[in-house]
Amino acid sequence: MNKPLSPVLRSNAELRNPERTRSVPNDYIPPEPQRQHTERMRTIADGREDSEQYPGLAVDLGMSSEAARNEAEQFRRLAEEAREVRDHHRDALETIRQERERLRDTAETARAASEEARGAAEAARQAVVDAVRATSETLNATLEQMKVVEEMRRTLREIRDVNKLVSN
Numbered sequence: 001m002n003k004p005l006s007p008v009l010r011s012n013a014e015l016r017n018p019e020r021t022r023s024v025p026n027d028y029i030p031p032e033p034q035r036q037h038t039e040r041m042r043t044i045a046d047g048r049e050d051s052e053q054y055p056g057l058a059v060d061l062g063m064s065s066e067a068a069r070n071e072a073e074q075f076r077r078l079a080e081e082a083r084e085v086r087d088h089h090r091d092a093l094e095t096i097r098q099e100r101e102r103l104r105d106t107a108e109t110a111r112a113a114s115e116e117a118r119g120a121a122e123a124a125r126q127a128v129v130d131a132v133r134a135t136s137e138t139l140n141a142t143l144e145q146m147k148v149v150e151e152m153r154r155t156l157r158e159i160r161d162v163n164k165l166v167s168n
Helices: 007-016 032-045 061-167
Strands: none
Touching: none
C-alpha cells in the first residue's frame, strides 16, 4: 500500500531522481507546518500528551504512529541517500580540484620550459647577429686588403711604364 509522500519526503524523493526536478537543494529545510506536524506526532506517539487534546487522533493513534514511523524511516533512508549523493559530489569535486591543480602544475612547467626555450632562442639569435657582424667585418677587411693590392698593382704598372720610357 503506497501512501502519497509528505512534502518533505516528496522533495527528498526529487533528490533521488534529479530528472524530475530542475534544481536539487543542498540543505532542504522543511516548511514550518510540516515541522510542527512532525513534532506533534512525536509528542503524541511518545505519550507525552493527552489524546483528549486531539480528539479523533486517539483512535487513529496506532495507525498514525505506524504511518509516522514508516514516513520517518522513509525520510531517514532518503536523508541517508542524500548524504551519499552529497559525499559522492564532494568526492567528485575533490577529484576535479586535484585534476585542476595537476593541470595548473603542468601549465606552470610548460610555461617555465617555454621561457627557457625563448631564452635559448634569443641567445641563438644574438649568436647569429654576432656571426653576421663578424663576417661583415671580415669581408670589409678583405675588401680593404683587395683595394690595397689593386693600388699596389697600379703603382707597379706605373713604375714599369716609367722604366720602359726611360730605357727607350
